[in-house]
Amino acid sequence: MADLQYQGHLHNLQKELMAEYYADLTASAEGSGVPAAYLLIGGNPVELLRAFDILPVFPEVNALQLAVRKQSLPHIQAAEFMGYSSDNCAYVKADIGMYFAGRKTPFATIPEPTLLLCNYVGCNVYLDWFGHLSEYTGRPAFQLDIPFIRTQSGTPSRDDIIYVLRQLERLVELCEEITGKRLDQDRLRESVRLSSETGALWSKIKHLTKQAPAPYDAYFDSVTMMAPLYCLRGTPQGLRFFETAYAELAEKAAAGVGPLETERFRYVIEGPPPWPHLRTFRDMFSRWNAVAVASTYSTVGGLWEFGFVHDPDHPMESIARHLLEWNLTNRNFLQRYAQIERYLEEWNASALVIHSVKSCRLFSAGQGDMREYFTKRGIPTLLVESDLEDPRYFSEAQMRNRIDAFFESVGHRTAVQGASS
Amino acid sequence: MNTPVLQESLEELVERCTLAVETPGFAEAEAWKREAPCRAIAGCFPVYSPVELFHAAGMLPVGLAGGGNRMEIAHADSRFQSFVCSIVKSTLEQGMTGALSSFDALIFHSICDPARNLASVYARNFPDQKVEYIHFPQNLGTPEATGYLAREYERVMVSMSELTGRQVSFDDVRASISTYNQVRSVIRDLYAIRSDTPHLLKTRELYPLVRYGHLVPPERHLEVLLRAREGILAREGRPKDRIRALLVGSFCEQPPLDLIAAIEDAGCYLVDDDFLQGRRWFTRDVDAEADDPYYALADAYVDRSVPCAVKHDIRTSKADALVERARVHRADAVIVLCAKFCEPALFEYPLYRKALQAAALPHISLEFEEKMWVFDRIKTEIETFVESLLFS
Ligand code: SF4
Ligand code: SF4
Numbered sequence: 001m002a003d004l005q006y007q008g009h010l011h012n013l014q015k016e017l018m019a020e021y022y023a024d025l026t027a028s029a030e031g032s033g034v035p036a037a038y039l040l041i042g043g044n045p046v047e048l049l050r051a052f053d054i055l056p057v058f059p060e061v062n063a064l065q066l067a068v069r070k071q072s073l074p075h076i077q078a079a080e081f082m083g084y085s086s087d088n089c090a091y092v093k094a095d096i097g098m099y100f101a102g103r104k105t106p107f108a109t110i111p112e113p114t115l116l117l118c119n120y121v122g123c124n125v126y127l128d129w130f131g132h133l134s135e136y137t138g139r140p141a142f143q144l145d146i147p148f149i150r151t152q153s154g155t156p157s158r159d160d161i162i163y164v165l166r167q168l169e170r171l172v173e174l175c176e177e178i179t180g181k182r183l184d185q186d187r188l189r190e191s192v193r194l195s196s197e198t199g200a201l202w203s204k205i206k207h208l209t210k211q212a213p214a215p216y217d218a219y220f221d222s223v224t225m226m227a228p229l230y231c232l233r234g235t236p237q238g239l240r241f242f243e244t245a246y247a248e249l250a251e252k253a254a255a256g257v258g259p260l261e262t263e264r265f266r267y268v269i270e271g272p273p274p275w276p277h278l279r280t281f282r283d284m285f286s287r288w289n290a291v292a293v294a295s296t297y298s299t300v301g302g303l304w305e306f307g308f309v310h311d312p313d314h315p316m317e318s319i320a321r322h323l324l325e326w327n328l329t330n331r332n333f334l335q336r337y338a339q340i341e342r343y344l345e346e347w348n349a350s351a352l353v354i355h356s357v358k359s360c361r362l363f364s365a366g367q368g369d370m371r372e373y374f375t376k377r378g379i380p381t382l383l384v385e386s387d388l389e390d391p392r393y394f395s396e397a398q399m400r401n402r403i404d405a406f407f408e409s410v411g412h413r414t415a416v417q418g419a420s421s
Numbered sequence: 422m423n424t425p426v427l428q429e430s431l432e433e434l435v436e437r438c439t440l441a442v443e444t445p446g447f448a449e450a451e452a453w454k455r456e457a458p459c460r461a462i463a464g465c466f467p468v469y470s471p472v473e474l475f476h477a478a479g480m481l482p483v484g485l486a487g488g489g490n491r492m493e494i495a496h497a498d499s500r501f502q503s504f505v506c507s508i509v510k511s512t513l514e515q516g517m518t519g520a521l522s523s524f525d526a527l528i529f530h531s532i533c534d535p536a537r538n539l540a541s542v543y544a545r546n547f548p549d550q551k552v553e554y555i556h557f558p559q560n561l562g563t564p565e566a567t568g569y570l571a572r573e574y575e576r577v578m579v580s581m582s583e584l585t586g587r588q589v590s591f592d593d594v595r596a597s598i599s600t601y602n603q604v605r606s607v608i609r610d611l612y613a614i615r616s617d618t619p620h621l622l623k624t625r626e627l628y629p630l631v632r633y634g635h636l637v638p639p640e641r642h643l644e645v646l647l648r649a650r651e652g653i654l655a656r657e658g659r660p661k662d663r664i665r666a667l668l669v670g671s672f673c674e675q676p677p678l679d680l681i682a683a684i685e686d687a688g689c690y691l692v693d694d695d696f697l698q699g700r701r702w703f704t705r706d707v708d709a710e711a712d713d714p715y716y717a718l719a720d721a722y723v724d725r726s727v728p729c730a731v732k733h734d735i736r737t738s739k740a741d742a743l744v745e746r747a748r749v750h751r752a753d754a755v756i757v758l759c760a761k762f763c764e765p766a767l768f769e770y771p772l773y774r775k776a777l778q779a780a781a782l783p784h785i786s787l788e789f790e791e792k793m794w795v796f797d798r799i800k801t802e803i804e805t806f807v808e809s810l811l812f813s
Contacts, residue, residue, distance in 0.1 A: 372499070
């Protein structure tokens with residue numbers, strides 16, 4: 001058997017591919033002539049940009065990279081100095097602070113946008129964020145309006161799909177103007193095909209954690225795999241990453257190897273991670289031998305594990321469906337409850353941890369209700385609070401105490417149930 | 422319900438409206454509902470709601486405006502965190518304490534993330550009430566936006582018709598548009614009177630007169646407004662030494678009436694504001710004769726509506742529009758008064774600040790909460806601000 005070391009080849013391949021991606025960003029910033037479009041993670045029509053050779057830039061990914069490297073605070077403070085409130089989403093503040101600091105980061109120089117493509121998939125902050133960037137950069141913003149899932153059926157209507165398709169056509173016209181090229185249908189089909197295969201592999205990877213022990217942590221490891229999923233989707237490199245990832249993780253699953261020595265607790269986690277304190281946060285779970293078998297946050301860009309695949313034969317329509325229906329953030333809050341419920345049952349988890357994030361009301365507002373819903377169903381549920389970008393809102397001791405007390409009680413409960421059954 | 426409005430003085434009308442607005446509950450709406458079978462109440466969350474649709478469906482669209490400062494939040498705090506604005510919690514609290522139990526439907530919109538999640542939480546907790554969510558287009562520059570919104574309105578109308586069992590014709594919708602056009606037209610007049618002669622109409626009077634429309638049928642509101650306008654036009658008085666201030670930021674959650682009074686007492690004439698923005702959403706009448714009245718309403722949303730933090734119209738700059746508004750109203754200064762934790766409002770501020778500074782328009786930025794009781798600090802801040810302008 002090859003190297004079964006935890007995060008072996010995969011980790012190195014990810015580093016290598018992301019370094020190449022960031023080198024492309026820097027090259028664009030330094031005048032390579034490749035136009036860059038800013039776009040957002042939620043849903044996202046990256047395949048369309050790929051067909052035009054437009055470089056996708058994800059301000060959210062940049063912001064979280066800054067946070068992980070503990071570089072976000074000065075940018076957040078600079079934005080607050082400009083008048084942004086302590087209550088505004090810190091992703092936005094870190095990004096705008098970074099923009100005015102010359103767009104230089106430890107991982108890349110971020111290019112000026114040629115296009116600001118605001119794919120409004122759920123989060124209202126997106127609209128403000130890109131509106132402000134448009135004001136500061138003087139570049140055009142395109143607001144791709146994606147109607148939120150609001151009907152009982154939980155699926156978009158025909159009107160919704162047509163509405164989005166029409167806007168995508170206008171976006172194509174804009175991309176044609178920017179690049180001076182006509183849309184090449186074959187290139188579009190090809191990038192959608194690459195996405196389709198990538199998505200299918202990602203889905204298979206997600207299903208691997210159904211088995212015990214889970215071969216990887218579906219929160220802490222999944223969220224790092226999200227970078228190639230967005231930044232490289234629709235490219236051969238992106239597909240190669242997920243082929244490698246699936247092979248390596250499937251091998252671990254077959255060998256019964258997981259990220260922990262032993263797997264004691266299987267839990268589902270909701271909400272974005274505290275990027276500035278990711279390692280510390282992870283340790284708080286690892287010390288209890290607790291593994292996340294599923295996470296809602298890893299579905300912000302797409303919900304492939306529940307059956308979505310891009311369709312190369314209907315590229316535009318499948319992009320529209322992805323934006324509308326097949327991602328977490330355009331679904332309503334109760335659909336998220338249902339998603340968690342499925343994870344608890346099908347992935348065989350016994351607890352729910354909710355990480356409530358001050359900066360992100362899209363995720364967080366109302367999580368008290370979510371806790372009440374699951375508690376009433378007999379699921380041990382913990383709600384902890386911090387932030388995804390602003391390091392000032394992480395209270396380590398308090399967080400550790402809450403998590404310790406939680407797993408202690410879940411352990412006790414399991415023991416009692418075991419004894420009485 | 423049947424007090425003869427026409428005999429009341431302006432002061433009496435203001436008092437009646439203030440009392441109605443400050444009294445918890447929805448007594449007048451409930452009484453209206455009891456008067457005839459098949460009547461229903463639709464609760465409309467801010468900011469803007471197409472009230473004409475509900476009215477045409479035989480419903481009373483009641484404007485939700487939070488719990489004010491007399492409501493204790495005892496239950497909703499456990500559902501929505503501390504960093505969520507108050508109106509989201511007080512609306513849920515009203516549900517949990519039975520204050521909305523006579524409502525047949527609740528309508529939410531795509532204004533912000535907490536309001537959207539509230540729509541779901543509300544629906545889950547109150548399965549007997551119909552909850553609708555209206556998606557307003559967020560790309561007003563696309564030609565498809567109007568048609569899309571028109572169909573969205575029709576979808577909501579089908580849902581309301583199911584509830585009331587009433588088939589609604591285009592003429593019904595046209596008639597409702599016409600009624601609300603009249604209401605909005607008088608409100609526009611009152612706002613113009615206040616801007617021209619703020620010493621003749623205080624905001625603490627204008628505000629309850631407008632907000633009364635949240636609670637009663639539009640026909641009734643119109644009577645009150647028309648009578649109030651007569652009373653105001655008969656008034657006399659001389660301007661005092663105050664600054665003319667334009668207030669923005671309070672379009673959704675509403676500040677307590679006493680806070681509005683405190684701002685005036687601190688030396689300001691408020692010559693324009695965005696309180697209860699949804700009541701004054703349109704800059705001109707909606708076409709009441711249109712072949713397709715749904716399209717007319719949607720068109721008015723897209724092309725004849727005021728700038729607002731929760732309407733993302735990149736065809737124009739909201740900050741430039743603010744400066745222009747200040748100029749039109751000859752404002753000496755701008756007061757940015759945002760609800761605490763209201764992310765859309767807070768997001769406007771950096772751009773407003775930049776534009777106001779560039780236009781050399783002094784401004785002050787403040788936050789409020791609907792449950793505020795004490796206004797001394799805010800009043801002192803405004804007094805100091807006003808003094809700095811008057812004596813500089
Ligand atoms: S509010 Fe949440 S979803 Fe929206 S941009 Fe901020 S972090 Fe992302
Ligand atoms: S006050 Fe602001 S944050 Fe709260 S519901 Fe209204 S728009 Fe949303």
